[in-house]
Amino acid sequence: MNRFTDGLVLLLLAxxxxxxxxxxxxxxxxxxxxxxDGVTIAETTxxxxxxxxxxxxxxxxxxxxxxxxxxxxLYRPGMFLHGDDGRYYxxxxxxxxxxxxxxxxxxxxxxxxxxxxxxxxxSLGWLSLVNGELHIYDMMVERxxxxxxxxxLLETVSAPLSVTPSSGYLFRMHLTPDNQPVMxxxxxxxxxxxxxxxxxxxxxxxxxxxxxxxxxxWILGQxxxxxxxxxxxxxxxxxxxxxxxxxxxxxxxxGTGREPVLDLCSLDGIRSQVRFDEEPVLVTAEDRRxxxxxxxxxxxxxxxxxxxxxxxxxxxxxxxxxxPFWRSFEVDDQGFIWLEVYRTFREMQDEGMSPLxxxxxxxxxxxxxxxxxxxxxxxxxxxxYLMLIxxxxxxxxxxxxxxxxxxxxxGLRYP
Numbered sequence: 001m002n003r004f005t006d007g008l009v010l011l012l013l014a015x016x017x018x019x020x021x022x023x024x025x026x027x028x029x030x031x032x033x034x035x036x037d038g039v040t041i042a043e044t045t046x047x048x049x050x051x052x053x054x055x056x057x058x059x060x061x062x063x064x065x066x067x068x069x070x071x072x073x074l075y076r077p078g079m080f081l082h083g084d085d086g087r088y089y090x091x092x093x094x095x096x097x098x099x100x101x102x103x104x105x106x107x108x109x110x111x112x113x114x115x116x117x118x119x120x121x122x123s124l125g126w127l128s129l130v131n132g133e134l135h136i137y138d139m140m141v142e143r144x145x146x147x148x149x150x151x152x153l154l155e156t157v158s159a160p161l162s163v164t165p166s167s168g169y170l171f172r173m174h175l176t177p178d179n180q181p182v183m184x185x186x187x188x189x190x191x192x193x194x195x196x197x198x199x200x201x202x203x204x205x206x207x208x209x210x211x212x213x214x215x216x217x218w219i220l221g222q223x224x225x226x227x228x229x230x231x232x233x234x235x236x237x238x239x240x241x242x243x244x245x246x247x248x249x250x251x252x253x254x255g256t257g258r259e260p261v262l263d264l265c266s267l268d269g270i271r272s273q274v275r276f277d278e279e280p281v282l283v284t285a286e287d288r289r290x291x292x293x294x295x296x297x298x299x300x301x302x303x304x305x306x307x308x309x310x311x312x313x314x315x316x317x318x319x320x321x322x323x324p325f326w327r328s329f330e331v332d333d334q335g336f337i338w339l340e341v342y343r344t345f346r347e348m349q350d351e352g353m354s355p356l357x358x359x360x361x362x363x364x365x366x367x368x369x370x371x372x373x374x375x376x377x378x379x380x381x382x383x384x385y386l387m388l389i390x391x392x393x394x395x396x397x398x399x400x401x402x403x404x405x406x407x408x409x410x411g412l413r414y415p
Contacts, residue, residue, distance in 0.1 A: 025049055025411075031365045042364025044276035050409045054359055054368035057386060057403040061105035063088060072107035074099060077400050079127035080380040080387040081134075085149060089127065089134060090387075090400060096121040098136070098151070105402070111151030116141055119153040126172055129333075130248070137173045144175050159183060160208040171199065174246050176267065179206055182246045188221075195222040195233060199244040201252040203267055214252045214265050216242035223316050227309050234313040237291055238283050238344075240324035249335035249362060257324030257342060262360075274337075276366035278358065280322035281342075288319060294346070326358065332381040334415040335362030341369075354388075367412065373403065381405075384415035 028046035035041070048054075066072040075094025082088055086103035097112040112121050122140035129135075133154065134147040142159040159170055160181055168187030176182060181204045189196045196218045203212040219242045222233040240256040247253060251266040262274040295314040302310055326339040337360040348355075354374045359367050372386055380387045386403045407414050 025051075025409075033363070038271070040270075040272040042272065042274050044364075044366035047277050048358075048366045048368040050368040050412065052369050053408050054370040054412070055414065056406050056408045057372050058406060059373075060385070060402045060404050063090065063099075063101050063105045063400040063402065064107060066107050069107065071110050072099065074398060074400065077389055077398060078124065080382055080400070081127055081129050082383040082385045082387075082402070083129060083149065084383070087149070088387075088402065089129075091124045091127050091136070093124050096124050098127075098134070098147075100151070109151065111147070112136075118156055119145065121145075126174065128174060130175060131177050135175050139170075142170050142173065144173050144181070146175070157181060160204045160210075168198075168200065172246075176203075177248060180204060180211070180267075181206075181208075184244050184246060186242075189218070190224070193224040193231075194220060195224060197221040197242055199242045199254075201244040201246060201254070201265075203252075212252075212265070212267065212269055214244060214254055214263075216244050216254045217256050217258075218242070219256055220318075223318065225312055225316050227305065227312055230305075232309045232313070234316060236318055238287075238320050238323045238342075241327070243329065245329065245331065247331035247335070249331060253329075253331070253337070255326075255329070257326045257339075260325050262329075262337070272364075274360060274364040276358075276360070278325055278366070280325065282322050283319055291317070327355075330381065332415075333383045336360065336414065338381060368409070370408075373401075 029049045030045045031043070031049070033040065033042050065074070074090065074092050076092060077090050078093045079091040080088065087108070088101040088105065090099045090101070092099055096114045097110050099110045100108045102108050112119060114120065114122070116122055121136070121138050123138060125137035125139040127134065127136050132149065134149065136145050136147065138145065144157045146154040146157070148154060157175060157179070159173055168185035170183060171186045172184045174182040183202045183204070185200050185202070187198055187200065198216050198218045200213060200215040202210065205211055219240055220236055221239065222235055224231055224233045240258045243255050245253040250264050253262055253264050255262045260276050260278045264272040264274065292314055295310055299307055299310045299314070324342040327342045329337060329339040331337050339358040339360070341356040341358060343355065354372050356369055356371045358369050361367050373388060384405055386405055388401050388403065390399045390401060391397070392399070405414060
C-alpha cells in the first residue's frame with residue numbers, strides 16, 4: 001500500500017483545522033499529494049511547515065555497566081533498539097555480541113560471540129526489530145540471524161546466490177516481515193580512469209527468486225590520475241553519494257542529495273516521490289580557498305612522491321555549484337525520515353557540533369529542522385528515542401546516552 005495515498009486523508013483533516021494553526025507554522029508553507037505520469041508525488045513548497053526547533057531531546061538515562069560483570073562492558077557500541085518491552089538492545093562491534101538492558105538502563109544479559117557458526121557474528125551489521133524478533137545482519141558471512149528477544153537463535157538466512165559480482169558487493173541485508181531477503185549492494189565502476197559508484201536494492205522471495213530491483217544514480221566518487229608510472233585518487237569535494245535505504249514503512253528509498261528529492265518504491269513495485277523546498281548551500285570561493293589552503297599545508301610538510309601526488313590532487317579537484325542537500329538519511333520506527341544536512345568531515349571535526357537534520361513526516365511532508373544534543377559517536381533513532389555515544393577523551397570510556405524525542409511545536413505528534 002502507498003503511504004502517500006493514506007496521507008490524503010490526513011491532509012484533508014489538516015485543512016479542516018487550519019483556523020487553529022499556531023504561529024509556529026510557516027505562513028508560505030504548502031503541502032499537496034498528486035499524480036504525475038503514474039507516480040504519486042508528495043510535494044512541499046514554501047519551506048518547512050514549522051520553525052526550528054522541531055523537537056526537544058530529554059535525557060532519560062545512561063546505559064550502565066555492572067562492575068562485577070565483565071560481560072556488561074561495551075567495547076564499541078553501535079546499533080541500538082528500544083523495544084516495546086522497555087528494554088534496550090545494543091550491538092557491541094568490539095566484541096561482536098548484543099547487550100540487553102532493562103528500562104532503567106541496567107545490564108541484563110548478552111548473547112552472541114566472535115565466530116562463524118550459528119548464533120555467532122564475524123562482523124556485526126544492521127540491527128532491526130521485526131514482528132517481535134531481533135534481526136541481525138552479519139556483514140562478513142552475508143547472512144541475517146533471527147533471534148527471540150531473549151537471545152534464542154531462531155533461524156539464519158544467507159544472501160541469495162543469484163547476486164553476482166556484477167551487482168557489486170553486499171552493503172546491507174534485511175528480512176521483510178514475511179522473511180523475504182532484501183539486499184543493498186554498492187557497485188564501483190571505473191570510467192575513463194575515474195571511480196563512479198551506485199547502489200542497488202534487491203527484493204527476493206523466500207525461495208531466492210528475484211522479485212524487484214531499484215538503483216540510485218551513478219555518482220563520481222573519486223578522480224583517478226597518474227603520478228609517474230603510478231595512479232592515485234582523490235575524493236571529489238562536496239560530492240553527493242548514492243543511497244538506497246530499506247524501510248518496512250516504504251520499501252526502498254533512493255536519493256543522492258544532489259536535489260531535494262527522494263524516490264520511493266514499495267515492495268509491490270508502486271513508485272512514489274518526495275519533493276521539498278530547501279535553499280541550496282552554494283560552494284563559494286571561500287570554500288575553494290580553504291580546501292586549497294589545506295592542501296598547501298600538507299604539501300609543505302610532504303616530500304618526494306607524496307608531495308607530487310598532493311600537488312596533482314589540488315589541480316584535479318572538480319567543484320559543483322552547490323553542496324549536496326544531505327549526507328545520509330534514515331527512517332525511524334514511526335516512518336519519519338531524518339536527512340542529515342551535508343557537512344564536510346573537516347567541518348564536523350572543527351566545529352564539534354552535532355548534525356542538523358531535516359525531518360519529513362511519514363506522508364512525505366517537510367516538517368522542519370532540528371539539531372540533537374552534541375555527541376561523539378553513533379546516533380540511532382528507535383521507537384521515539386535517540387541514542388548517542390559520548391567519549392571521555394582522558395579515560396577512553398564510552399557512554400551510551402538515551403534521549404526521549406518530544407515535539408517542540410503544537411500540532412505535531414511524535415511518536
